[in-house]
Amino acid sequence: MMPLYLGVDVGSVSTNVVAIDGKGEVVDARYLRTQGRPIEAIQQGMREIRTATSDGEIGGVGATGSGRTLAAAIVGADIVKNEITAHAVAALYEEPQVRTVLEIGGQDSKLIILQDGVVVDFAMNTVCAAGTGSFLDHQSTRLGVAIEQFGDFALQSTSPVRIAGRCAVFAESDMIHKQQMGYGLPDIVAGLCEALVRNYLNNVGKGKDLQGPVLFQGGVAANAGIHRAFERALELPVTVPEHHGVMGALGAARLVRDEALRGSFSGSAFRGFQIAGHTYRTRSFECDACSNACEIADISHDGEVVARWGGRCDRWQYRERERTAVSD
Amino acid sequence: MRDAVIGIPRYLSYYSFAPLYETFFRELGFQVRLSPPSNTDILDAGVRETVNDACIPIKIFHGHVAAIKDRVDFLFVPRLAGAKMHYTVCPKFLGLPDMVRGSISDLPDIIAPRLPMGRDGLQGLRSLYRTGVRLTGRRVQAMRALHNARRALGRRINQIQQGGLEALGFDQPRDADLTVALIGYPYMLYDTLASGGILGQLRALGVRVVTPEMVSTREMRRHARAYPENLFWYYSNRSLWAGMHYMTSGLADGIIHVTAFGCGPDAMVNKLLELESARYGAPFMAITVDEHTGDVGLRTRVEAFVDMLRWQAARKEGLT
Numbered sequence: 001m002m003p004l005y006l007g008v009d010v011g012s013v014s015t016n017v018v019a020i021d022g023k024g025e026v027v028d029a030r031y032l033r034t035q036g037r038p039i040e041a042i043q044q045g046m047r048e049i050r051t052a053t054s055d056g057e058i059g060g061v062g063a064t065g066s067g068r069t070l071a072a073a074i075v076g077a078d079i080v081k082n083e084i085t086a087h088a089v090a091a092l093y094e095e096p097q098v099r100t101v102l103e104i105g106g107q108d109s110k111l112i113i114l115q116d117g118v119v120v121d122f123a124m125n126t127v128c129a130a131g132t133g134s135f136l137d138h139q140s141t142r143l144g145v146a147i148e149q150f151g152d153f154a155l156q157s158t159s160p161v162r163i164a165g166r167c168a169v170f171a172e173s174d175m176i177h178k179q180q181m182g183y184g185l186p187d188i189v190a191g192l193c194e195a196l197v198r199n200y201l202n203n204v205g206k207g208k209d210l211q212g213p214v215l216f217q218g219g220v221a222a223n224a225g226i227h228r229a230f231e232r233a234l235e236l237p238v239t240v241p242e243h244h245g246v247m248g249a250l251g252a253a254r255l256v257r258d259e260a261l262r263g264s265f266s267g268s269a270f271r272g273f274q275i276a277g278h279t280y281r282t283r284s285f286e287c288d289a290c291s292n293a294c295e296i297a298d299i300s301h302d303g304e305v306v307a308r309w310g311g312r313c314d315r316w317q318y319r320e321r322e323r324t325a326v327s328d
Numbered sequence: 329m330r331d332a333v334i335g336i337p338r339y340l341s342y343y344s345f346a347p348l349y350e351t352f353f354r355e356l357g358f359q360v361r362l363s364p365p366s367n368t369d370i371l372d373a374g375v376r377e378t379v380n381d382a383c384i385p386i387k388i389f390h391g392h393v394a395a396i397k398d399r400v401d402f403l404f405v406p407r408l409a410g411a412k413m414h415y416t417v418c419p420k421f422l423g424l425p426d427m428v429r430g431s432i433s434d435l436p437d438i439i440a441p442r443l444p445m446g447r448d449g450l451q452g453l454r455s456l457y458r459t460g461v462r463l464t465g466r467r468v469q470a471m472r473a474l475h476n477a478r479r480a481l482g483r484r485i486n487q488i489q490q491g492g493l494e495a496l497g498f499d500q501p502r503d504a505d506l507t508v509a510l511i512g513y514p515y516m517l518y519d520t521l522a523s524g525g526i527l528g529q530l531r532a533l534g535v536r537v538v539t540p541e542m543v544s545t546r547e548m549r550r551h552a553r554a555y556p557e558n559l560f561w562y563y564s565n566r567s568l569w570a571g572m573h574y575m576t577s578g579l580a581d582g583i584i585h586v587t588a589f590g591c592g593p594d595a596m597v598n599k600l601l602e603l604e605s606a607r608y609g610a611p612f613m614a615i616t617v618d619e620h621t622g623d624v625g626l627r628t629r630v631e632a633f634v635d636m637l638r639w640q641a642a643r644k645e646g647l648t
Contacts, residue, residue, distance in 0.1 A: 085631075119639055120640070122632060124625075124629060207602065291364060
C-alpha cells in the first residue's frame with residue numbers, strides 16, 4: 001500500500017488533520033475545535049485519522065498554523081511551514097490559475113495574491129480580530145442564531161441594514177441599536193456579513209488589486225452570507241473549495257508529499273499514532289538567569305522532554321540530541 | 329565633580345550617536361554608565377511610568393531611565409531638534425527631557441542639550457560644548473572632548489556603512505541566497521526587544537540583511553534631491569531615502585518596513601514605501617510591533633515573506 005501524508009494545522013480556534021495519498025488526493029480530513037487545549041486536539045485528530053485510514057503507513061508529516069511548532073514536536077513533523085505558504089499551496093492545487101485567496105479563520109484573516117502560480121503579495125489582519133470567526137461566533141450566540149444557520153439566515157434578507165464593521169465593539173452596539181429600532185433579524189445578520197466583508201477588504205485588502213479566479217478558504221467560508229457579500233463587493237465569482245475548512249492542513253500535507261517524492265528526507269520523523277494515547281506534562285517557569293525573565297514552556301512525556309521554548313537565548317533551547325541522550 | 333557618573337539610557341538616539349555621547353563624557357573625565365540592554369523589566373517599567381498614549385519606543389526609553397536613575401549623578405537626555413525650517417524630528421524627541429521630568433519622580437539632574445538635526449545628521453554641537461564647559465569649567469578640554477567625540481562618531485558611521493550589520497555586532501548567514509532591506513528607525517531595528525528579534529529570525533532563515541545605516545551619505549543625498557517630497561522628520565526621511573535606494577539599486581530582493589504601532593510619522597513613511605515599491609516592482613511588507621511579546625505572528629509573516637521571495641526567485645530561474 002502507498003504511504004499516506006499527514007498535514008496538521010493547529011490554529012487558535014480549530015485544529016485540523018488531513019491525510020492524503022501519494023497522488024495528492026484527500027483520504028480523510030478532520031476539523032476539530034482547539035478550545036485552548038492544542039495537545040488534546042492534536043491527539044484526538046490523530047485518533048480519528050488512525051481509524052479512518054486503518055492505521056496506514058505514514059510517509060511524511062507537515063505542520064502549520066500558529067501552533068505549528070507545538071504540533072511538530074508532538075507529532076514529529078518533517079516540514080514546518082507558515083500558514084500563508086500552506087494556504088497558497090492548497091489553493092494552487094485546487095485552482096492552478098488562482099489569483100486571489102481570501103482566508104478568514106478563527107482569529108486572523110489573510111489575503112494572498114498570486115500570479116502565474118507564485119505568491120506575489122500577502123496581507124494579514126494587524127492587531128485586531130474584528131471581522132474574524134470568533135466575532136461571528138460571539139454574535140451568533142448573542143442573536144440566538146446557530147453559527148451553522150447564520151449564512152442561510154443572511155440569504156433570506158432582501159435589504160441588509162448598514163452596520164459599522166470597523167470594530168467589533170462598535171458593530172455590536174450598532175446591531176443592538178438596529179434590533180431595538182425593529183429591523184428584521186435576517187436583515188441585521190446580512191448587514192453584519194456585509195460589514196465584515198467591507199472591513200476585511202478595507203483593512204486586509206487595502207490598496208490591493210483583487211482579480212479572479214478568487215478562492216474563499218477558512219472556517220468562515222462555510223457561511224453563505226459572507227460568501228455572497230464577497231461576490232457582491234468584488235463583483236467577481238468567488239469559489240469555496242470542498243475542503244475549505246482544512247486548507248492549511250491540506251497545504252502542509254501536499255508540501256510534505258512533494259518533498260518526500262523529491263527525496264528531500266528519508267524516513268519520516270513521525271512519532272507514530274500511539275502519541276494519541278500519551279500523557280503529556282506541560283509546565284512553565286520563569287528563567288532567572290537574566291533580567292529578561294523569559295517564560296519557558298516545557299512539554300514532556302514519561303520524563304522525556306518533547307519540546308521546550310520561550311527563551312530569548314539558547315540556555316533552555318531544546319535540541320534533538322538531548323532527547324536521544326535521555327532516551328538512551 | 330570629577331568621577332561623577334553620567335547615565336545614558338541605551339535607547340532612541342543612543343542607537344544613532346552612541347560613540348559621540350560616550351566619548352564626549354569620558355573625555356571630560358566622567359564615568360559613563362549605560363542602562364542595560366532593553367529587557368522585559370525595562371518595558372514593564374516604561375509602560376507603567378509613561379503617559380498611556382505614547383508610542384512603544386518612548387515607553388521603552390522611560391523604562392531605561394527608570395533602570396539607571398538611582399545609580400547615576402547626572403542623566404543625559406538630549407533634546408533632538410530641527411536645525412532648519414524644513415528639517416526636524418518627531419515632537420516626542422523634541423520634548424523628551426520634559427516628558428521624562430514630568431513622568432518619573434526622584435530623578436538626578438538631567439543634562440538636556442539641544443542637538444540640532446539637519447538633513448545629513450547632527451549639525452552644530454555648540455550646545456554640547458557649552459554643556460561640557462558648564463559641567464567642568466574647562467573650555468579647552470570641552471573643545472577637545474567634542475572634537476574627539478565627533479571623530480569617534482564619524483569613524484563608527486563609516487565602519488557601519490562599509491562593514492554592514494557585522495560592524496553592529498549582528499552575525500550574517502554565510503551562504504545567503506537572498507538579501508532583504510530592513511527599513512526602520514535604528515531604535516526599532518537594532519534593539520532586540522523593540523524589533524521582536526526580527527534580525528535573528530531573518531538570519532535563521534538564511535537571509536542577509538541591509539539597513540538604512542548601510543546607505544552612504546552620498547546615496548542618501550542623491551535620493552533626498554531626487555525625491556519630490558521632503559518628509560521633514562529626520563529619521564523618517566532616512567527611512568524613505570534608504571527604501572528608495574534599495575528599491576532602485578537592485579541591492580535587495582525585498583523590503584520589510586518595521587514600524588511601531590501608532591507611530592505618527594510612519595503612517596506617511598509606510599504608505600510612501602508601499603506605493604514606491606509597487607511602482608518599482610519590489611516585494612514589500614510592513615511589520616507593526618507593539619507591546620505583545622508573543623512572536624508567532626511576526627515569525628509567520630517573516631517566514632511567509634521569505635518563502636515568497638524564494639518562490640519568485642525559483643520561478644525566474646525556471647523561466648530563463
